[in-house]
Amino acid sequence: MSSSELPVPSSDQEIFSEFFNCWLSEIERDLRLLYAMAAASPPPQGSQCIDALQVQVLVDRIVGHHEYYIRAKSASARGDVLPMFSPTWTSSTENLFYWVGGYRPSLAFHVLYSKSGLQLDSQLAKGMMPPLGPDLEAEGDLGDLSHSQLVRIDSLMRETIRHEREISEQEASAQESVGSTSMVAISHQVTEALLEPAAEGGGLTEPPPTMDAEMKESRVSMTKALEMADTLRLDTLKGIVKILRPLQAVHFLIAVSELILRVHEFGKRVDVTAKLRTASSNKSATV
Numbered sequence: 001m002s003s004s005e006l007p008v009p010s011s012d013q014e015i016f017s018e019f020f021n022c023w024l025s026e027i028e029r030d031l032r033l034l035y036a037m038a039a040a041s042p043p044p045q046g047s048q049c050i051d052a053l054q055v056q057v058l059v060d061r062i063v064g065h066h067e068y069y070i071r072a073k074s075a076s077a078r079g080d081v082l083p084m085f086s087p088t089w090t091s092s093t094e095n096l097f098y099w100v101g102g103y104r105p106s107l108a109f110h111v112l113y114s115k116s117g118l119q120l121d122s123q124l125a126k127g128m129m130p131p132l133g134p135d136l137e138a139e140g141d142l143g144d145l146s147h148s149q150l151v152r153i154d155s156l157m158r159e160t161i162r163h164e165r166e167i168s169e170q171e172a173s174a175q176e177s178v179g180s181t182s183m184v185a186i187s188h189q190v191t192e193a194l195l196e197p198a199a200e201g202g203g204l205t206e207p208p209p210t211m212d213a214e215m216k217e218s219r220v221s222m223t224k225a226l227e228m229a230d231t232l233r234l235d236t237l238k239g240i241v242k243i244l245r246p247l248q249a250v251h252f253l254i255a256v257s258e259l260i261l262r263v264h265e266f267g268k269r270v271d272v273t274a275k276l277r278t279a280s281s282n283k284s285a286t287v
Contacts, residue, residue: 016076017089023069024264030062031257037250038141055246062253063241070230077101081223091267092274099164100171100229105236106164108256109157112142112240115255119143141251142244149243156239160232167228174221177214186211 037058077084084101097103120143145153177183190211237256241249 016073016083017087019072019076020087020089023065024261026065027257027261030065031254031261033058034062034250034254034257038247038254052246055250059241059246059249059253062257063238066237067234070234073101074227074230077223077226081219081226084226085222091264091271093267093270094263097263100167101226102229102233104164105160105229105232106157108233108236108240109153109160111255111259112153112252115251116142116145119251140247142248144248152243153240156236156243160236160239163228163232167225167232170228171222171225174218174225177218177221180214182210183214186214 037055073084087095087101090098119141123143240252244252
């Protein structure tokens, strides 16, 4: 299934959770292709360019799937941003680690360095030596990162962290707006109205329109923060892939895909267990 075949979430078609599950299935299929590419034997002499092109096509396709997900998520958020900050399609475990509606962009660097260390350890255990010298590069896995690559990765990481701080400030500003002077005044007015005896047995049934306006403004700000965060997530992924050689990008995308899928599965199991435990406790309490 290509990106164009993934269902687009909308109120008229299907909820975003269904789209998210379809996207996870696509990531699972992509992962199998990445495994196959990583396990493929070296190309015959004289066909390196063709093989590198095949690898790059696969890498670009999978990055495109992440980009399509971000675009669909942004479209859904513009309709209603609230579910993006309390998603039901992800697990409580995933939500625990989320930052502005998703994983921190800088997490990608931790994944990259962790996988690089594991693969370098594997090389050393097998008696393989990484390329020596600051500019020597080998078409291998992430254990073969060159000095120049590491310098570029470090620069990108610093830039990403700087943007994260800017987005955090945008989010904090939107969150703190709940305590603005107008919101405090409105809350007091609503409370006074609720405490007053109702003329015909009914108190205030809905907040003043001004609270709706204030909340709408805050949602717009949170939508902007989410779009900035998602853009940074995608730009970071693309930036890392651009620095890596094609086969290294395959190993990086394998690590990213595995983490997304396995944490999601683990979190869902934890949630199911918690629900069963709660149901069992409630049943025992009624006996």
